[in-house]
Amino acid sequence: MSAAGLASPPPRLSGRLRGLVLIVLVEAALVVCWSAGFIGVRFASDHAPIFLILLWRSLVSGLVLLPFALAMGPRLRIVDVAFQMLLGALAMAGYLSGFALAIGMGVPTGLTALITDMLPLAVALLSWPILGQALTGRQWIGSFIGLAGVFIASGWSLKVADVPLWAYGLPVLGTLSLALATLLQKRSAVNAMPVYQSLCIQCLSASAIFAGLAWHEGGVLPVMEARFAGGILWLVFVATFGAWSLYYLALRKSSPARVTAVLYLSPPVTMIWAWLMFGEPLSWAMAAGLLVSLAGIVIVARARMPVHAA
Template sequence: MMLAQNKAYPLLWPIMAAALVLSWSSGFVGIRFTSENAHVMLVLFWRTLVSGLILLPFALLIGPRIGARAVSQQMVFGAATMFLYLGGFALAIGQRVPTGLVALISDLVPLAIAALSQPVLGQRLSGRQWVGTALGAAGVLIVSLDSLTLGTAPLWAYLVTVGSMLVMALATVVQKRMGTIDMPIHQSLCIQCLTAAMLFAVCAAWNGGLAPPLDGRFAFGIAWLVLFSTFFCYGIYYASLRLYSVAQVGSVIYLSPPVTMLWGWAMFGEPLSTAMFLGLGVTLFGVWLTASRGRIQPIMDIKEVNP
């Protein structure tokens, strides 16, 4: 049924992919505005708390009744895809892991998803799709060359960076495997946001308290992060996972580094580089190879367990 629907609307995937890339990279703008006079853990706390509280009445009043098992599952995924993923990178940067290296590792999520698709989902990528995935990773590396250094952070901080990326990839394929993405998006996102908010509250309190700075830049940044980087981004992400394979959805994330640089140029006047455009071209070609014609080959039946 999904396959027939996708064929009936051939432009649906390009539109959803463009929306996913724009929203995925929009987090840069919100973080840029909010982190100038606030610790990043405080920013993440208010981002997830406001998002969860806005969604709460809709989650309670609209949609099926949520059982305890479904709530516990979504709490686990919230801890993984929000707290460990976002918080891990924030912790690594705080430990002086170079930002360029953190960005590079975080954007290797599609490569990890592709590697996990066979053992977890029973899906084998075609040779064409593996080439496209590799080209996407190469494009990300080209874009990151100018800011790529090893730094002097402790070894565990680098391991946290890699671990955060792997957690996001594993949580994505496990959600697809279990069928938990079939829960209405506003309900699952509400539970995940509030779970992450509780965990970020502990981290923010440890780093100085939960009170937000009373200035317009922080308020604008939180509003941006809630509307675009949380509601729109996670909504498009989970909707895409319902209609397409995780490898196809993950491949477009490779486009986020160059698009993030375009955000920086448009909103903050940051310079663009030749490497960015070269990397963008390589990544676009890789994403096209991954998403076009090549079909993921199932090697086992996937049993979906709805919450």
């Protein structure tokens, strides 16, 4: 056998390796962009009310994508549009409201990221009634280990943050809303719709919800300041186009349990980012909580979902 033959990997193995590398790269970019969303909201919240920020983030994102959604891709059917509007209400309006309000009320940015990244546990709770899939014992153990890490980290925060106790429940509600949208999207035939079309519909439908909330909060007109505009652009192009596109792309290439488990990696990035930009304190308790949560990630990500007959 020639040296060239020895050096060439089997085609099937090479294809699997490329697929694995692609998934890892997508997941790494997802972690960075997902963390950017928390930082963007934290930055913009110093210059405008929360729902005004979410309104203009969603509206600008949807309007930028609208020409592409109308001119490219398959023809939009009413049933598909209606389903994406439901996902927009859950994954956009519900999830974003939960963590943004928590940050606006003073819950530390990194801790908010950690709480919202309890998605594997939320997916575990909702997988059976929605997908008919019961998680393995290993996945349950990993999810609860991740949850234990959240309690370790948040115990320190409760002592140093002057925040109402119920505010810590806001990101939990947002997480359950996103988990529900994730599982509904996974079981639906709408997966064939291009990401830019689904994201456009979801952003515009969420902006309608945020418009009503922003009006009640004080108004819908944008704040005419460079920092507000910069924060919105950051949230549009990095935290929306980047994070949500990568999220749905990863969801189509992998399982909900793995994708949501990977998002546990965003809290360390968010905490360090918030410390550098806003001087938010770090602690050994938060570091210990992160390590415990990361251990839960490994368990959940390496476990396989059992196969059930349809």
